[in-house]
Amino acid sequence: MNKKYIALLLAILTNSVTVFGQSISLTELQIPVKTDAVVLTLEEATQKALTHSTTLKSSNMDLKISEQKLETEEDDIANGHTFQQLLNYIKQNANYATSKLSQEVTREGVKFSLKQVYIEIINKEREIALTKQSLKNTEKELLIAKTKTKLGLISEQEWSNQELNYQKALTNVQQQEINVKNAYQSLAKLINMETEDYQLMLEPIYEPLDLEMSLDTYIKGKINTDPTIKQKQISLETAESEAKFTHATVPETETADEEADNSVTKAELSLADEKTNLRTKIENCYDNIINLETNYQQNLMELETLKKQLIITQKKYELEQTTELDVLKAKQSIAEKEGEIIGQIYEHMLLIEQFENSYLL
Numbered sequence: 001m002n003k004k005y006i007a008l009l010l011a012i013l014t015n016s017v018t019v020f021g022q023s024i025s026l027t028e029l030q031i032p033v034k035t036d037a038v039v040l041t042l043e044e045a046t047q048k049a050l051t052h053s054t055t056l057k058s059s060n061m062d063l064k065i066s067e068q069k070l071e072t073e074e075d076d077i078a079n080g081h082t083f084q085q086l087l088n089y090i091k092q093n094a095n096y097a098t099s100k101l102s103q104e105v106t107r108e109g110v111k112f113s114l115k116q117v118y119i120e121i122i123n124k125e126r127e128i129a130l131t132k133q134s135l136k137n138t139e140k141e142l143l144i145a146k147t148k149t150k151l152g153l154i155s156e157q158e159w160s161n162q163e164l165n166y167q168k169a170l171t172n173v174q175q176q177e178i179n180v181k182n183a184y185q186s187l188a189k190l191i192n193m194e195t196e197d198y199q200l201m202l203e204p205i206y207e208p209l210d211l212e213m214s215l216d217t218y219i220k221g222k223i224n225t226d227p228t229i230k231q232k233q234i235s236l237e238t239a240e241s242e243a244k245f246t247h248a249t250v251p252e253t254e255t256a257d258e259e260a261d262n263s264v265t266k267a268e269l270s271l272a273d274e275k276t277n278l279r280t281k282i283e284n285c286y287d288n289i290i291n292l293e294t295n296y297q298q299n300l301m302e303l304e305t306l307k308k309q310l311i312i313t314q315k316k317y318e319l320e321q322t323t324e325l326d327v328l329k330a331k332q333s334i335a336e337k338e339g340e341i342i343g344q345i346y347e348h349m350l351l352i353e354q355f356e357n358s359y360l361l
Contacts, residue, residue, distance in 0.1 A: 017300050019126050027307070028335040029131045029342070033156045037199040038320060042118055045200075048191035049114040050107065059099075059106040060355050066092070067101040087245045094238040101227040105359045111351065114190055119346045120201050121183045128176040130332075131169070137328050138169045144325070204345040206296070209289050209352060222358045223275050236267040281361040287349045296344045301335045 050056060073089040081089070145162040148154045187193060210219060221230055243260035310330040316322040354360045 005059055007229055027332045027338070029126075029130075029338040031126055034197060034199050037197045040200060042115065042200075042202050043298070045118055045191050046111050046114050048193065049110055052190070052192035054108075055109045056103075056106050057104045061097075061101045063099045065105065066096040070096045082344040083249050085106055087242060090241045091238055094234045097234050098231045101231050107228050108357065108360065110356075112350075115353075117183065117187050117190060118200060118202065119350065121180065121187060121198075123201060123343050123346060124180045124183055125178065125200075126182055126342065127341050130336055131173050131176055133168045133335065134332055135166075135173055137325065137332055138166050140325050142166045160215060191271075202220065202346075204342050204343045204349070206348060207352070208293050209286075209355070215283070215286055219279050222296070223278060226278055226358050229271070229278060232267070232271040236264070236271050239263040239267040242306050278358060278361075282355065282358055284357045285351060285361055289348065289355060290345060292348050293352065296341065296348065297342065299337060299341050303341065304336065306330070306334045306337055 021046070026051050053297040070089075070092045073085075073092045075083050077089050142162055143155060145159050149156065187198070239260075243264050246256055246260040310327070310333075313330045315321060316325060319326050
């Protein structure tokens with residue numbers, strides 16, 4: 001793929017959003033394309049992160065060892081077994097099941113964490129582009145203020161205030177550049193590559209939450225399938241099996257029976273707590289999604305108002321009733337609102353993914 005085609009493609013992606021499957025062009029938000037940067041897609045970055053993740057490697061090793069131990073226990077009980085051997089098998093089977101679930105959750109967690117950092121960089125680069133554009137307007141204001149000061153139209157104090165505003169804007173740009181650099185360093189660590197100025201590509205797609213059932217029914221379904229809940233359920237079943245074994249084989253002692261029963265009770269409480277916590281997390285995620293969708297619609301209406309104001313300002317400028325700077329400020333307001341909307345869409349994408357995959361909460 002040649003650089004010109006890449007640049008064109010990125011320009012299209014950066015200045016459009018997809019809503020209900022339709023691409024909507026943005027009018028004022030122009031993000032510079034880094035022609036010499038290395039293109040790094042989300043899919044490529046994700047694969048590199050999965051390959052490099054030490055947490056995932058550790059989880060894979062735990063799963064492999066657990067599987068080997070399970071095979072050993074299966075061999076031990078193949079030709080007859082004692083109660084203790086059977087219990088050991090039950091425990092190891094449970095350990096393998098929980099290790100497998102843990103490995104799956106770890107893998108998805110690595111992918112989601114990478115996506116968060118990837119989107120964070122896209123957002124920060126958009127924000128810094130907007131801030132730099134705003135800085136240009138501030139520079140124009142500063143030049144105008146300087147001229148007005150010489151003509152005695154404004155006081156030295158007003159000039160000083162304008163200069164201070166410029167310095168603050170300049171400092172803000174410098175801080176944002178540091179933030180972008182730090183975000184790239186985080187990405188480089190995740191994918192095990194040297195820190196480079198990558199060109200990241202991820203189209204913002206807005207698809208509102210469409211829950212075809214009550215929230216309570218949805219949550220109950222998630223509780224029945226969530227990997228963490230399954231792990232707690234396995235722990236409870238294992239504790240129950242061990243308690244039955246203790247009651248049936250251990251010489252009658254109050255302490256042994258009580259300890260076994262306590263283990264069951266603790267596992268039951270842990271499972272109940274996990275279910276409650278998951279319900280709360282999903283409810284909070286749902287509320288965040290609904291609030292975000294409401295704010296998103298509000299921002300769309302505000303954007304339309306800003307566009308109408310720009311048309312009015314442009315007409316006034318043509319009639320010499322306002323200045324070019326006023327037109328630039330009106331365009332900047334639109335660009336900033338568009339940037340806010342894009343940020344909301346990315347945030348919405350992440351929230352929807354967490355809502356659909358509760359183990360990411």
